[in-house]
Amino acid sequence: MTENELHYLLALQKVEGVGDIIAKKLLTHCGSAEAIFKAKEDQLTAIDGIGKILVKRLKDKTIFVQAEKELQFIQENNIQISFFKEENYPERLKHCIDSPILVFTSGNIDFKKKRIISIVGTRQITSYGIDFCKTLISDLAPLDPVIVSGFAYGVDIAAHQVAMENNLQTIGVLAHGLNQIYPKMHKKYMSKMEQNGGFMTDFWSTSNPDRENFIKRNRIVAGISEATIVIESADKGGSLITANMANDYNRDVFAVPGRTSDKYSQGCNDLIKSQRAHLLTGAGDLIYMLNWDIENKERPIQKQLFVTLEEDEQLVFDFLQKNGKEQMDLVALHCDLPIFKLSSLLLSMELKGAIRPLPGKMFEII
Numbered sequence: 001m002t003e004n005e006l007h008y009l010l011a012l013q014k015v016e017g018v019g020d021i022i023a024k025k026l027l028t029h030c031g032s033a034e035a036i037f038k039a040k041e042d043q044l045t046a047i048d049g050i051g052k053i054l055v056k057r058l059k060d061k062t063i064f065v066q067a068e069k070e071l072q073f074i075q076e077n078n079i080q081i082s083f084f085k086e087e088n089y090p091e092r093l094k095h096c097i098d099s100p101i102l103v104f105t106s107g108n109i110d111f112k113k114k115r116i117i118s119i120v121g122t123r124q125i126t127s128y129g130i131d132f133c134k135t136l137i138s139d140l141a142p143l144d145p146v147i148v149s150g151f152a153y154g155v156d157i158a159a160h161q162v163a164m165e166n167n168l169q170t171i172g173v174l175a176h177g178l179n180q181i182y183p184k185m186h187k188k189y190m191s192k193m194e195q196n197g198g199f200m201t202d203f204w205s206t207s208n209p210d211r212e213n214f215i216k217r218n219r220i221v222a223g224i225s226e227a228t229i230v231i232e233s234a235d236k237g238g239s240l241i242t243a244n245m246a247n248d249y250n251r252d253v254f255a256v257p258g259r260t261s262d263k264y265s266q267g268c269n270d271l272i273k274s275q276r277a278h279l280l281t282g283a284g285d286l287i288y289m290l291n292w293d294i295e296n297k298e299r300p301i302q303k304q305l306f307v308t309l310e311e312d313e314q315l316v317f318d319f320l321q322k323n324g325k326e327q328m329d330l331v332a333l334h335c336d337l338p339i340f341k342l343s344s345l346l347l348s349m350e351l352k353g354a355i356r357p358l359p360g361k362m363f364e365i366i
Helices: 003-013 020-030 033-038 041-045 052-058 062-076 127-143 155-165 184-195 211-223 238-248 263-273 283-290 311-323 328-334 339-351
Strands: 080-083 102-108 116-120 146-149 170-173 197-201 227-230 252-255 355-358 362-365
Touching: 003 020, 003 033, 003 062, 003 102, 020 033, 041 052, 102 184, 116 127, 116 155, 116 211, 116 238, 127 155, 127 283, 146 155, 155 170, 155 184, 170 211, 184 197, 197 211, 211 238, 227 238, 227 263, 227 283, 238 252, 238 263, 252 263, 252 283, 283 339, 311 328, 311 339, 311 355, 311 362, 328 339, 328 362, 339 355
Parallel strands: 116 146, 116 227, 146 170, 170 197, 227 252
Antiparallel strands: 080 102, 102 197, 355 362
């Protein structure tokens, strides 16, 4: 994308009444942002949903002054740009009808990684939520997923921190421009996050972290990932909005169950009860539901000479040793283990080098 085209795209974003959906419609009909501004009035009004008032706003020259200032900020601060029609734009986000036409990023983000999950939840995270977050991400670390969250208090920053501790790429989606950070006390994490991951937003440098921006931000958190995980949430909150958006985008949603008396488990329990989320008890559930091919991970597992297995793991190992290759459902049936528990056991045994997965959800001992 040339500097000239970026200038016109930025100007298009500042036209009152032109959101991402209208902008995409105009770009589709006219071919480029520059062509939109140079098109005749009758050409524009012939497009469904484009009236004379909007056409008049497209002729406002002051929007180019604003666009020029933002372009200067982008260039001076080495901000990377992803346009929704180009290859460097996040693939899953591209398929969301209301995804932004431009995404601004800083750091070292690799959008080509396929395993991207979003982790969201309450800002009032409990010790239960912290422990689950640590265990989940640590168990998923051998599969090298990208961890996305909103860089806010609570679950968000906990997810980012654990991702960094496990050397995983992590992306903070912001509700404001890249000229600032909110909350300010999280500024200390910026440098490390940008080494392997970074920040992304669709807001200009003139935008502040206003309340409505967080809801708009959530569509990126939901749309960019393969699945959204709600670790803890009260019966109302931004994480539930993100979960609903993910469902609207036909993404998988997972929720961590909690006691009925726990305030910050009510939202998760309701998601599970209303079948708007899969129940999540550990990394194995996620791997099973997303059908991740563990054989393709970058760090291959080698069989250890001496493997220490837990009691249930030994039960599964003995069954596979006796019967050879077997499907997961049959292993669960003959070993009298629920699927959610077996999936966690199989992952643990694979990481120990005792078994390996095969196509068709089959497993065998190594």
